[in-house]
Amino acid sequence: xxxxxxxxxxxxxxxxxxxxxxxxxxxxxxxxxxxxxxxxxxxxxxxxxxxxxxxxxxxxxxxxxxxxxxxxxxxxxxxxxxxxxxxxxxxxxxxxxxxxxxxxxxxxxxxxxxxxxxxxxxxxxxxxxxxxxxxxxxxxxxxxxxxxxxxxxxxxxxxxxxxxxxxxxxxxxxxxxxxxxxxxxxxxxxxxxxxxxxxxxxxxxxxxxxxxxxxxxxxxxxxxxxxxxxxxxxxxxxxxxxxxxxxxxxxxxxxxxxxxxxxxxxxxxxxxxxxxxxxxxxxxxxxxxxxxxxxxxxxxxxxxxxxxxxxxxxxxxxxxxxxxxxxxxxxxxxxxxxxxxxxxxxxxxxxxxxxxxxxxxxxxxxxxxxxxxxxxxxxxxxxxxxxxxxxxxxxxx
Numbered sequence: 001x002x003x004x005x006x007x008x009x010x011x012x013x014x015x016x017x018x019x020x021x022x023x024x025x026x027x028x029x030x031x032x033x034x035x036x037x038x039x040x041x042x043x044x045x046x047x048x049x050x051x052x053x054x055x056x057x058x059x060x061x062x063x064x065x066x067x068x069x070x071x072x073x074x075x076x077x078x079x080x081x082x083x084x085x086x087x088x089x090x091x092x093x094x095x096x097x098x099x100x101x102x103x104x105x106x107x108x109x110x111x112x113x114x115x116x117x118x119x120x121x122x123x124x125x126x127x128x129x130x131x132x133x134x135x136x137x138x139x140x141x142x143x144x145x146x147x148x149x150x151x152x153x154x155x156x157x158x159x160x161x162x163x164x165x166x167x168x169x170x171x172x173x174x175x176x177x178x179x180x181x182x183x184x185x186x187x188x189x190x191x192x193x194x195x196x197x198x199x200x201x202x203x204x205x206x207x208x209x210x211x212x213x214x215x216x217x218x219x220x221x222x223x224x225x226x227x228x229x230x231x232x233x234x235x236x237x238x239x240x241x242x243x244x245x246x247x248x249x250x251x252x253x254x255x256x257x258x259x260x261x262x263x264x265x266x267x268x269x270x271x272x273x274x275x276x277x278x279x280x281x282x283x284x285x286x287x288x289x290x291x292x293x294x295x296x297x298x299x300x301x302x303x304x305x306x307x308x309x310x311x312x313x314x315x316x317x318x319x320x321x322x323x324x325x326x327x328x329x330x331x332x333x334x335x336x337x338x339x340x341x342x343x344x345x346x347x348x349x350x351x352x353x354x355x356x357x358x359x360x361x362x363x364x365x366x367x368x369x370x371x372x373x374x375x376x377x378x379x380x381x382x383x384x385x386x387x388x389x390x391x392x393x394x395x396x397x
Contacts, residue, residue, distance in 0.1 A: 012308035014039060016070040017049065018061050019080025022355040022365065023284050023300075024049035026292065030301030036308060041070045048355045049080070064088030071097045078261060078307045079283050082110055083162055100210075100260040100307040101282055108257075109282050112160045113191045122256055124249055125276045127268075129193035132157070132182075154195040157181055159188055169227045171195065196276060198268040202236055203287035206250035207302045208259045210309045215302065217295060217315040219246050222266070222287050223386075228363055229286045231386045232324040234294060234317065237379055238269065245275045253280065262303040264288060286326065286365070291315075293351040293370045294322040321377035322370055325389040327354075329364035337366070343392045344369045350389075369393075 013036060017024045020042025027049075031038050040053040043060050050056050055073060059066030062085045071077055076098045086103060093103050108118035113131045120126055155178070159168035172178045182190075201224065205217040218235035219242075238246075250265055264285025266278040288299035297305070297313030305312055327337075337360075345352045354367040371385055 012075040013037060014054070014074040015304060015307060016041065016074035016077040017080050018067060018070070018077065018084060020044075020047035020049035020053070020056070021080055022048045024080040025052055025355060026284075026289070026298075026353070027300045027304060028052035029292070030298060030304045033301060034304055034308065034310065036304055039070060039074050041066055046358055048357065051356060064092060068092055068097075076100055076307055078303070079106075082106065082282055086110065102258070102260070105257040105259050106282050109280050110161065112158050112279070113189070115280060116191065116193070119253070119277050119280070122252055124252060125274065127194045127196050127276055127278075129191060132190040132192040152194065156193050156195050158191045158193070159185065160191050161189070196268045196270065199271045200236065200238075200269045201278070202238070202246065202267040202269055202275075203232075203285065204246050204250050204265045204267070205262060205285060205288035205291065205299050206254055206265060207262045207299075207306050207312055207315075208254040209306050209312050210260050212255070213312050214251055214254055215312040215315045216247050216250050217288060217291055217299065218317055219243055220287055220290070226363070228326075228328065230326055230328065232287050232290055233377065233379075233382050233386075234290045234322045234324070235377065237377060242269060242273065242275060249275070249277060261306045262288075262299050289353070289368050290322045290324040290370050292353065294319055294372055319372040320375055321373040321382065323373070323382050323385045323389070324368055324370045325386050325393070326365055327367040327369060327393055329360035329362055329366055330394055331360060331362065333360045334358060335360065340393050340395075341367070344389060347371060347389070349373070
């Protein structure tokens with residue numbers, strides 16, 4: 001019996017979290033509600049989750065020896081990010097350490113090409129793709145309609161590992177841009193895929209329990225700026241057919257992987273109504289931050305419920321709709337933006353979450369604000385609210 005199975009029915013009181021960023025920090029409320037202590041492995045005392053952790057192990061998230069120390073202090077280990085040394089952790093799992101989700105659930109997802117291939121093997125719809133090495137100049141087409149030997153631009157180029165918040169993702173408009181980008185990414189394994197001219201980007205937060213129970217939060221629409229999530233509208237304005245298709249994708253993925261915990265699923269909705277899976281995040285996800293204020297159970301409490309072997313909570317919304325805007329850094333500075341945060345908090349039904357980071361830089365996630373709406377969502381009204389929030393935060397836009 002593996003460690004993950006052996007503790008399936010044990011009472012979990014101490015959860016080890018690999019990673020100490022804002023995602024771990026936002027688990028605090030759920031942990032307090034459930035009577036769970038969080039022990040965090042993270043490299044810096046300035047990381048957000050240090051402030052809420054019962055104990056902290058100061059080490060890189062890829063340090064397996066530190067994870068062994070972490071395991072000695074907790075009942076189960078989970079992940080705030082996926083930048084881990086999977087082979088080293090596998091040795092620990094063989095010794096009986098309990099990881100949730102299991103390492104076997106993470107294994108096909110950490111490399112973006114392997115993830116695409118795995119999703120395709122399950123029959124899930126994905127954009128056309130191919131592996132690529134920087135020294136190669138591809139001569140095959142991702143598009144069946146393109147002439148033989150020609151690439152169909154624009155294309156999307158991604159590093160296969162360790163990309164997040166737009167890092168490692170490049171929109172390639174022509175062959176010259178592809179050559180230049182490949183020259184910059186020497187010796188880095190890459191994924192090349194078709195650019196999808198989507199109508200909307202969607203996301204679903206789905207949880208699966210130890211007993212196989214699945215709960216899916218309302219599907220949301222996300223909007224990105226330079227490949228970084230900037231706005232989330234909950235729920236998304238989509239048809240019942242699309243909603244059902246997204247939920248079916250979530251069930252297929254989580255059940256095949258035998259997941260325990262919360263996963264984020266990013267998707268494209270095309271103008272002709274097709275749903276394509278973009279990427280899978282094997283953890284709590286930025287698109288689910290609205291659940292802290294807008295849902296019966298937040299994604300963070302839900303994740304802890306799952307990894308602790310507890311029944312899942314209701315994912316239902318407590319309000320008709322919500323708008324979430326990420327507060328992204330737009331300058332290099334050391335400041336707390338107190339004036340802007342006060343203005344945001346003064347907006348009716350606004351909830352401001354500040355991550356306590358001491359340094360701002362362009363694109364860095366410093367916090368988020370969610371506005372709860374008292375009427376069903378209206379696209380034009382929701383976008384106006386998001387624009388108002390961003391005008392306060394960025395000022396110059």
